[in-house]
Amino acid sequence: MTASSVPVRQSSVRAHNLALVLQTVANSADPISRAAVAAASGLTRATVSALVDDLIAGSLLTEVEPAPRTGAGRPAAGLRLAPDGPAGVGLEINVDYRAACVADLTGRVRHRLVEPGDQRPDDAATALAGISRLALQARRLAEADGLTVAGVALAVPGLVAGDGMVRVAPNLGWHDVTVGDLADGLPVTVDNEANLAALSELAAGGLPPSFVYISGEIGIGAGIVLDGALFRGARGWSGEIGHLAVDPDGPPCRCGARGCLEQYAGQEAMLRAAGVATVAELTGADLTTAGRALGTAIAAVVNLLDIGTVVLGGIYAPLLPLLRPAIGAEVDRRVLTAEWSPVELRAARLGPDAAMRGAAGAVIRSVLEDPAGWLGRA
Amino acid sequence: MTASSVPVRQSSVRAHNLALVLQTVANSADPISRAAVAAASGLTRATVSALVDDLIAGSLLTEVEPAPRTGAGRPAAGLRLAPDGPAGVGLEINVDYRAACVADLTGRVRHRLVEPGDQRPDDAATALAGISRLALQARRLAEADGLTVAGVALAVPGLVAGDGMVRVAPNLGWHDVTVGDLADGLPVTVDNEANLAALSELAAGGLPPSFVYISGEIGIGAGIVLDGALFRGARGWSGEIGHLAVDPDGPPCRCGARGCLEQYAGQEAMLRAAGVATVAELTGADLTTAGRALGTAIAAVVNLLDIGTVVLGGIYAPLLPLLRPAIGAEVDRRVLTAEWSPVELRAARLGPDAAMRGAAGAVIRSVLEDPAGWLGRA
DNA sequence: AGGGATTTGTTTATTGGTTGAATTATTTGG
């Protein structure tokens, strides 16, 4: 029974409709008139006008020159997301680099800072101090542009609990790390890199509302998007696809089990099996085993969740043409419903920045989803 | 971005709060006063009174004698779900029987009709005519009790599309069957039996808001409950756990692939492997293979969805003591997060009627979730 | 040029719904 157990008052109505108007504008490719927002959202023109006034006053929307005439009638004033309103800082810490970026409300990346360097020898505190320096630098750059930073989000390659604690990030050597203040009091959220990369792909557009993003790096993770929202699971640990069993008697995995997907389709496993040193040297023949294993795991996801689209990211994105035959064959064979609706495999559109951009996007998204909260902040 | 893209008006506020009040009463074990509802829901006493008036007028709630005195002050009038309000008819059609039941708003089963008999030789039209007879009979029984039947739900062992069409029910021999009117114009919904059984277990209480129900019958299906709501997937075909790959080179399955879970833990596979004729004859030693296979599949579900509780139903419920060692060992080995939060395995509390009761419950649930829609019906 | 048609955006009175305070109702305890 889910009446979400919270009472609704009139102010909630306004909060909801503010978000509705804001997102209608956000989802429109071109500037859009108040009247068009009303038509698209189902609200009255009068209501939309009132809500838009608030959103403009809070610098979430701006009016731009009307679009070229299109017939009779008073010309419309165009609305679009304000490029000088709240912004998000996205951070990523990974095995061999740390990075930060600033994205404005429209999703455009305004600044990008990358510091290569192995993060593994450092202990967590040192690594966090480094990422904090980057975060503060990004914040200063944003404020120099006249932006107000609404928050900071950090992408880590590991399991993140609901309260932001990093339970374990094997490739960083982290265990039970609490991420404190990173940017001088700004709210910080922490999330798994695959989750954030999935959100990033969602924001890039062209995807259905439900899909799975599979990130192939040293480890293999997945971000599950259901109906336009990230599915995190009860404790935030969903998407551990790397340890799905592909063959119960397969090679032992560092997780303690045998035959995990990672032992077939992880970066190191693929390079070792092919006897080459870099991903670029891999050929189609080298990838049959990895492709079949991936196909088996993808089939499991599709059979369980009935999701029709799989986005392959990380090292899989450039390899997809080589992987596709093996993956496709296995998926078609194993997905019960493939007959009625084939599973679509796509390469990720965003490159290695996906997780970091997704982190910045998560901050922005929180403003777009609750503009009333943003407007009403102290 | 999910502002659900629908505008909210004041009437939506009332609809939501009606549901909130109704569900607050429904979730209370004992009769509950208006004041207590106000305290629990966060609404004002004045608002609760007004909403309760509507709910009583629509015979969704009734006032009962106050609970025994508990101190000074005017005694409270108790509220509880009306046992003579709307009711749901639940239907089930399965390989060797068909059945119907009537449940009132409180969830109590008021009537129960079962007709054993192999449904397989019949074509779908004949089977549907039979179930329709049962449905009408159940409706008459309900109306003789003074109940108003709000709708009918049918549980089938197969894939059901969003519009209620049964794509395929292998063990019934159905393909693309459209279920029409079954009970003289009452609204009919159709759903997968594992989904409805999962809802039934949820309603029976004692479970966390997210769990997976695994139904072991001739086939193996799963109902996935996330945050108290059934997860159906994009097209309604989620939970096809029976065809998860347990061993890529295992025995061929009727689905065309190899090594599906059903080939290890399906009823027929288990009996064949043990060389016995009935489930009751199975011993722990017979079930090691099935248990390991189930454990592997459950680990996949938990790794993907981060769900901490698995309910085993159908033939697995009585077998759980024998299956548990093998399942548990495999799950602990394969679930990445087992260290922090062990996976709990439970036997289903409801017997073979679970799906049918879940169907009746789904009808009732639709009223409890949208009382405004029920009150405002023509 | 000029007048009607057309579309955008704002103003105003109305309606629906929650809130908070005051009021009424009903009990226990001294």
Added chain:
DNA sequence: CCAAATAATTCAACCAATAAACAAATCCCT
């Protein structure tokens, strides 16, 4: 028998969306 306590109702105030009228700005046709 009266005060204290708790439950439920009544009523004025307020908030937000709506519908309809109105104002603004343009196009198009004669």
